Amino acid sequence: xxxxxxxxxxxxxxxxxxxxxxxxxxxxxxxxxxxxxxxxxxxxxxxxxxxxxxxxxxxxxxxxxxxxxxxxxxxxxxxxxxxxxxxxxxxxxxxxxxxxxxxxxxxxxxxxxxxx
Amino acid sequence: xxxxxxxxxxxxxxxxxxxxxxxxxxxxxxxxxxxxxxxxxxxxxxxxxxxxxxxxxxxxxxxxxxxxxxxxxxxxxxxxxxxxxxxxxxxxxxxxxxxxxxxxxxxxxxxxxxxx
Amino acid sequence: xxxxxxxxxxxxxxxxxxxxxxxxxxxxxxxxxxxxxxxxxxxxxxxxxxxxxxxxxxxxxxxxxxxxxxxxxxxxxxxxxxxxxxxxxxxxxxxxxxxxxxxxxxxxxxxxxxxx
Amino acid sequence: xxxxxxxxxxxxxxxxxxxxxxxxxxxxxxxxxxxxxxxxxxxxxxxxxxxxxxxxxxxxxxxxxxxxxxxxxxxxxxxxxxxxxxxxxxxxxxxxxxxxxxxxxxxxxxxxxxxx
Numbered sequence: 001x002x003x004x005x006x007x008x009x010x011x012x013x014x015x016x017x018x019x020x021x022x023x024x025x026x027x028x029x030x031x032x033x034x035x036x037x038x039x040x041x042x043x044x045x046x047x048x049x050x051x052x053x054x055x056x057x058x059x060x061x062x063x064x065x066x067x068x069x070x071x072x073x074x075x076x077x078x079x080x081x082x083x084x085x086x087x088x089x090x091x092x093x094x095x096x097x098x099x100x101x102x103x104x105x106x107x108x109x110x111x112x113x114x115x116x
Numbered sequence: 117x118x119x120x121x122x123x124x125x126x127x128x129x130x131x132x133x134x135x136x137x138x139x140x141x142x143x144x145x146x147x148x149x150x151x152x153x154x155x156x157x158x159x160x161x162x163x164x165x166x167x168x169x170x171x172x173x174x175x176x177x178x179x180x181x182x183x184x185x186x187x188x189x190x191x192x193x194x195x196x197x198x199x200x201x202x203x204x205x206x207x208x209x210x211x212x213x214x215x216x217x218x219x220x221x222x223x224x225x226x227x228x229x230x231x232x
Numbered sequence: 233x234x235x236x237x238x239x240x241x242x243x244x245x246x247x248x249x250x251x252x253x254x255x256x257x258x259x260x261x262x263x264x265x266x267x268x269x270x271x272x273x274x275x276x277x278x279x280x281x282x283x284x285x286x287x288x289x290x291x292x293x294x295x296x297x298x299x300x301x302x303x304x305x306x307x308x309x310x311x312x313x314x315x316x317x318x319x320x321x322x323x324x325x326x327x328x329x330x331x332x333x334x335x336x337x338x339x340x341x342x343x344x345x346x347x348x
Numbered sequence: 349x350x351x352x353x354x355x356x357x358x359x360x361x362x363x364x365x366x367x368x369x370x371x372x373x374x375x376x377x378x379x380x381x382x383x384x385x386x387x388x389x390x391x392x393x394x395x396x397x398x399x400x401x402x403x404x405x406x407x408x409x410x411x412x413x414x415x416x417x418x419x420x421x422x423x424x425x426x427x428x429x430x431x432x433x434x435x436x437x438x439x440x441x442x443x444x445x446x447x448x449x450x451x452x453x454x455x456x457x458x459x460x461x462x463x464x
Contacts, residue, residue: 009121035281038273043274056146093119102134159387233440266395302435305428308385
């Protein structure tokens, strides 16, 4: 299983099934899930709060820190997927729409001829 | 483009390229990205803070609210993808590892025979 | 010691001294403190995420929940005080200035004669 | 009005009255307020996310940045005060209790004789 071949929907199905098996669906409205998201992002903030930016860039080379970051990132991603499921908002579509807006809001600088 | 067929890596590539075209990479260390994530999650909290859980569940049926939620969810997801890129942590792998831990921490209740 | 008689500055002095005794000042720049604040607020979100609004309103009547909430609220308040110290922004002044703006942004509804 | 002479209770009274005049009390249960707090902290994260720690330390010397930080800090503090009001948790007491726990959890290092 890797990001190269895993469709977003497979990850969404996985966490949705995990929650359903535990009868957690009644708690998973968008308000509660957003609060859970803020809680998980807080745990990621806890990992990085006292590190310098350079230390944070090197952190994933440390096996213990890497596991902590991977665990929190997984928790965050899973709640994003649950929010997608419970709002019926397709992430790929939402991202595509938002990036179209952002291309106008933040135009890419012109590159010199021969560049990129 | 939809979650059913889009590999996670395609979304990661999209936002990585968007950032590179704007020369944003020097700002995108894990510490800064995590702070940006807290900022975007704060915007999602803003949408839901005064709604009841029931109102939040109905919110994506309202076209204006739906667009606001979709925009913020896209922002959040994109930063999760950038964190994955800049830490080298594969999300599908991290989620798979974390869910294996969670299956032990939160065992699914036994279902009556013939159930599910 | 109670809010009725404690000046804000006394709480600021208390946490500033606590940090200085532990040589934590080098870590307490506004960026790091804001990240620590997001982390502590995440812990408060963890307490309330699955409760209904009504359950949250009743939560401080439960001794165990009350202690958890008090502990997290104290952590959040202390970081707000450290941010005030490290930015040199007086909270009472900042609040007074912000509320003047908010009185214009959100005018109070007129009350019927004889009211308030 | 300054932190040196303003009792915490005066700030709590001020924001409580501001909310009451606007009939906001029905929205101000601890769950909703905590979500509002995450939203305001997100705005403070927005200010600092791309700054280095050193830039963040210098930020309050810039008049425009200082006003932005002061405004967000005021918003955060006001929600902390509303949480104190709506849970009936006295901040000065909660901080005193939490710091007693933290003195045990994080003992201050011994200082050489003649020091501090």
